Amino acid sequence: MGVTKTQNFTAEQNQMAAYAKALAxxxxxxxxxxxxxxxxxxxxxxxxxxxxxxxxVSQHLKELKAVGLIRGTVEGTSVCYCIDAQKWEEVREIFLGLLASPIQCQDNCC
Amino acid sequence: MGVTKTQNFTAEQNQMAAYAKALAxxxxxxxxxxxxxxxxxxxxxxxxxxxxxxxxVSQHLKELKAVGLIRGTVEGTSVCYCIDAQKWEEVREIFLGLLASPIQCQDNCC
DNA sequence: TTGATTTATCGTAAAGTTGCGATTAAGGTT
DNA sequence: AACCTTAATCGCAACTTTACGATAAATCAA
Known part of the structure; x- marks a missing residue:
């Protein structure tokens, strides 16, 4: 069916997946x-x-905007983009939460 | 055409995208x-x-294995999975490299 | 107003992703 | 050997993503 079963995962898992997808x-x-x-x-x-x-490029910008990572403000004919500082902090925390997890087993853990 | 123009981006960008995709x-x-x-x-x-x-599930495991994030070793009828410590460290460094970047501008940066 | 510039959106083609039932392969068990 | 268990792979359907040309919308400049 090609549709991710979002409702069966936690909010954290879905959120992390959404941000990862933006970086993918x-x-x-x-x-x-x-x-x-x-x-x-x-x-x-x-x-x-x-x-x-x-x-x-416009399409990629749209996707980054959709997850809130960037913001765009109209400036005359142009549009100025920047990273949303708050969202960026949120993303940082979510990823650090996973990435900080320690791994005990080395080489032949299984 | 639905094909990412990989060759026009840096190795770092492609690598980060590949890991992000695994988490996506x-x-x-x-x-x-x-x-x-x-x-x-x-x-x-x-x-x-x-x-x-x-x-x-097997398909998702295959994707994680494809980017090297996990390893599977056959144990009789079962397969034992674990995270590849070295790869995990590499992923950590790559993501931290981006996530650690400071953001100067706040609210109305544009 | 006319024309140029800039960005978003539309439409479309090609390729990739997600999910699952069915099947296969390989290792155990009796 | 015959059978069960476990996991990988196949085949398919539905949906999503990537990419781009063409077009629209909005602002600025002359």
Whole structure:
């Protein structure tokens, strides 16, 4: 059926999966890296930076906006994008929560 | 065309995207959480734990194995799974690298 | 107002993902 | 050997994602 059974997982699991999905494309990783470096930029900068057509970049921006990771504000003809600091902190905490988990068993654990 | 233009992005961007993709489904997050808690478990435990059919769980395990996050060793009729400690450390570093980036601008950055 | 610039959205094609029943393969058990 | 158990794989249906050209909408400039 091709539909994830969201309702059978915890909110935390779904949330983490949603954020991971936002990062699950090199173009979106590149967008976030660029935004973290420049702090702010207009859409056109990203179109120039990425090896993708304008429509495709716009679509990736839409997805990042959909999970709340970035915000865009209209500035005349352009749109200025930046990372949402609060959301970024939230993402950080969620990922650190999982990533910080220790692993006891080494090489031949099984 | 539905094909990610991998070759036009950096190795780091592609790698991060690949790991994020592995985490981009609640079932796979659940599998990792369970493995981090128990350190080790057999496939059947996961099938019992998750709200999914055996074939589906097996498929998710395959994806996690494909990126190297988990390892499975045959133990008689069962297969014992555990997290690959080295890979886990690598994933941690890659994600921390991005997540640690500071954000200067607040509320109305644009 | 006309025209240029910038970004979002639409439509579409190709490919990938999710899920499951059925089957296969491999190891145990009797 | 015949049978059970466990897990992987196959085949399929439904849905989602990626990508781009074309078009629309909105602002600015002359």
């Amino acid at each position: 494309h090199p173009a979106r990783v590149a967008i976030l890296q660029y935004l973290l470096k420049k702090q702010t930029c207009i859409c056109g900068d990203l179109v120039g930076e990425l090896p993708l057509a304008q429509a495709t | 489904h609640p079932a796979r997050v659940a599998i990792l959480q369970y493995l981090l808690k128990k350190q080790t478990c057999i496939c059947g435990d996961l099938v019992g734990e998750l709200p999914l059919a055996q074939a589906t």
